[in-house]
Amino acid sequence: MTGNPGDETDGPSQAEHEAARVLFAQECHFVAASATIPQLPPETLPEVAFVGRSNVGKSSLVNALTGRKTLARTSNTPGRTQEVIFFDLGGRLMLVDLPGYGYAKVSKAKQAIWTDTLFAYLRGRPTLQRVSLLIDGRHGFKELDVEAMDLLDRAALSYQVLLTKTDKVKPPELAEMIDKTSAALARHPAAHPVVMATSSETGAGIPELRAELARFAKPS
Ligand SMILES: Nc1nc2c(ncn2[C@@H]2O[C@H](COP(=O)(O)OP(=O)(O)O)[C@@H](O)[C@H]2O)c(=O)[nH]1
Ligand SMILES: [Mg+2]
Numbered sequence: 001m002t003g004n005p006g007d008e009t010d011g012p013s014q015a016e017h018e019a020a021r022v023l024f025a026q027e028c029h030f031v032a033a034s035a036t037i038p039q040l041p042p043e044t045l046p047e048v049a050f051v052g053r054s055n056v057g058k059s060s061l062v063n064a065l066t067g068r069k070t071l072a073r074t075s076n077t078p079g080r081t082q083e084v085i086f087f088d089l090g091g092r093l094m095l096v097d098l099p100g101y102g103y104a105k106v107s108k109a110k111q112a113i114w115t116d117t118l119f120a121y122l123r124g125r126p127t128l129q130r131v132s133l134l135i136d137g138r139h140g141f142k143e144l145d146v147e148a149m150d151l152l153d154r155a156a157l158s159y160q161v162l163l164t165k166t167d168k169v170k171p172p173e174l175a176e177m178i179d180k181t182s183a184a185l186a187r188h189p190a191a192h193p194v195v196m197a198t199s200s201e202t203g204a205g206i207p208e209l210r211a212e213l214a215r216f217a218k219p220s
Contacts, residue, residue: 012214017211020207020214024066030086031088046127048130050062061200072097093214130159131157132162133149137164152190152191163177178197
């Protein structure tokens with residue numbers, strides 16, 4: 001039986017894929033947008049969070065997972081999501097769209113506030129079960145991503161690296177990027193060893209990601 005979230009190297013079974021499809025087809029609704037830690041909603045459900053550079057595709061991924069085009073606001077203007085945004089999926093799992101880091105056009109002071117909110121959320125949320133760390137499939141890790149991974153390691157938070165926008169990468173280059181990224185993860189103890197390749201545009205990797213995240217949902 002592979003339903004155990006601690007059982008990280010086993011892939012999900014077909015039954016788990018089906019259960020995940022059903023879960024992500026449930027009603028999903030906006031709960032709260034919090035600009036500061038005291039405003040965070042109560043810890044009612046297990047949470048999975050999406051983190052990464054601004055414009056990496058976090059909001060698009062939340063939309064693709066839930067099959068909604070406009071649930072999480074996506075933007076061509078990076079850096080607009082400045083808040084921690086909570087979505088309740090079927091009363092069983094909270095999807096958390098986190099503020100992006102590394103948006104150059106925003107003042108250092110403002111960036112520092114978001115980064116503080118982000119890191120305070122990551123460190124202090126007992127209901128947080130899994131962090132999906134999104135990395136642009138065309139570019140790979142940047143300095144701030146490595147800092148985020150160091151923080152996740154120190155907080156002993158379970159996280160998995162997802163490559164985004166893989167529709168923009170040719171298969172041989174994508175294979176190379178997956179290898180390179182996996183190799184870099186060996187130095188990060190809290191990282192899931194499997195790197196997932198996703199595209200919110202084509203839906204590639206979305207059922208697999210649903211199955212991975214459904215493992216953390218409250219039983220129905
Ligand atoms: N080609 C392609 N573009 C994407 C994909 N995911 C997001 N984008 C685009 O990247 C930009 C930023 O996406 P968004 O989800 O707002 O990023 P966020 O800042 O991390 O929330 C938008 O223009 C999206 O349309 C993808 O899988 N493929
Ligand atoms: Mg966003």
